[in-house]
Amino acid sequence: MEQSYIELYKSAQKTCEACKIKPEEKVVIYTDTMKSTALIDAFFTAAVACGAEVLIVKAEGRPPMVEPPKAAVEAMAQADMIFDLATESWLFTDATQKIIKTGTRMLQVLVTEKAVRDRPPIAAVKDRVEKGYQIFDGCQEIRITSDLGTDLTVRRGGRKVVPQAGCVHTPGDWDSLGLAMVNFSPPETEAEGTVVFNGSLYLIPDHKLLVSTPIHAEVNKGRVTNIRADHTEAKLLDDWFRAWNDPNSYVIAHVGFGVDPRADIYSYDIGAWESLDGGIIVAFGSNYWVESGGQNKSLSHMDAVLFNANLQVDGKLIIDRGKFVVPELTHCNK
Numbered sequence: 001m002e003q004s005y006i007e008l009y010k011s012a013q014k015t016c017e018a019c020k021i022k023p024e025e026k027v028v029i030y031t032d033t034m035k036s037t038a039l040i041d042a043f044f045t046a047a048v049a050c051g052a053e054v055l056i057v058k059a060e061g062r063p064p065m066v067e068p069p070k071a072a073v074e075a076m077a078q079a080d081m082i083f084d085l086a087t088e089s090w091l092f093t094d095a096t097q098k099i100i101k102t103g104t105r106m107l108q109v110l111v112t113e114k115a116v117r118d119r120p121p122i123a124a125v126k127d128r129v130e131k132g133y134q135i136f137d138g139c140q141e142i143r144i145t146s147d148l149g150t151d152l153t154v155r156r157g158g159r160k161v162v163p164q165a166g167c168v169h170t171p172g173d174w175d176s177l178g179l180a181m182v183n184f185s186p187p188e189t190e191a192e193g194t195v196v197f198n199g200s201l202y203l204i205p206d207h208k209l210l211v212s213t214p215i216h217a218e219v220n221k222g223r224v225t226n227i228r229a230d231h232t233e234a235k236l237l238d239d240w241f242r243a244w245n246d247p248n249s250y251v252i253a254h255v256g257f258g259v260d261p262r263a264d265i266y267s268y269d270i271g272a273w274e275s276l277d278g279g280i281i282v283a284f285g286s287n288y289w290v291e292s293g294g295q296n297k298s299l300s301h302m303d304a305v306l307f308n309a310n311l312q313v314d315g316k317l318i319i320d321r322g323k324f325v326v327p328e329l330t331h332c333n334k
């Protein structure tokens with residue numbers, strides 16, 4: 001048996017355990033033709049080993065934010081637990097809303113196989129996610145700044161804070177394996193200031209990059225209104241936004257921070273970037289998701305992580321140049 005399969009299986013076992021899969025449960029593994037057999041088998045075998053009734057539903061690969069085939073959605077809506085092993089995300093679609101409203105819990109497995117092996121859900125990181133949740137819960141306003149010139153103020157509004165620890169164990173939960181972060185979706189008009197992108201950019205579906213030259217963008221009333229397209233990467237970002245030809249692409253989607261000390265920025269793994277301990281997340285585009293209360297519909301979504309930036313929550317400094325400075329989250333500083 002290949003070593004990679006064994007490692008994937010061990011990680012799938014830990015994931016099933018964290019998702020509290022019980023013998024009487026129905027589990028659907030939804031996947032497509034672009035996902036590796038080893039990964040599918042690892043989750044299938046691990047879920048079967050829990051005693052669950054497990055079904056694999058496999059479709060052709062689809063573009064991002066396009067729903068699975070109707071029959072697959074029906075099968076998923078009847079399950080207790082879904083491992084979503086689709087190659088591209090379909091989170092912000094009506095199909096997701098329909099499925100999780102039935103009480104089905106769903107774990108997306110979108111990260112690389114290396115990330116599946118390296119960052120299964122663990123209690124220590126889940127604890128950090130919960131502490132991060134407390135920081136945002138009930139706050140009024142956050143301010144993100146950096147030495148490079150970022151100065152963005154975002155109002156919290158009344159939507160829920162979404163903690164993600166890479167596992168799901170209560171009915172209707174949605175999460176993504178390998179993620180350890182806390183976010184909220186502000187009201188669509190409530191972000192103002194300047195963002196200087198200096199870290200990772202994930203521009204669905206094709207662009208995943210670590211920025212080498214900072215990119216300046218202005219945000220007014222919750223929308224990106226200007227990107228200073230003065231170098232190649234800045235032009236790429238500007239062109240990417242324009243290509244969608246959709247005003248909703250420019251709308252603030254979520255803001256937050258990562259809490260996983262295992263996350264490695266150089267792995268080119270989008271999950272690691274957003275989960276980076278002390279990385280600050282700023283995202284634009286679709287956020288239509290019952291869990292977050294987001295209302296913005298678009299085919300586009302971009303996730304940026306600012307490195308070495310500062311986060312203040314209601315005036316209190318939480319992250320200073322990429323390092324947590326509050327006692328409940330400092331102990332994992334590297």
Ligand SMILES: [Fe+2]
Pocket residue numbers: 253254283301302303
């Ligand atoms: Fe995002």
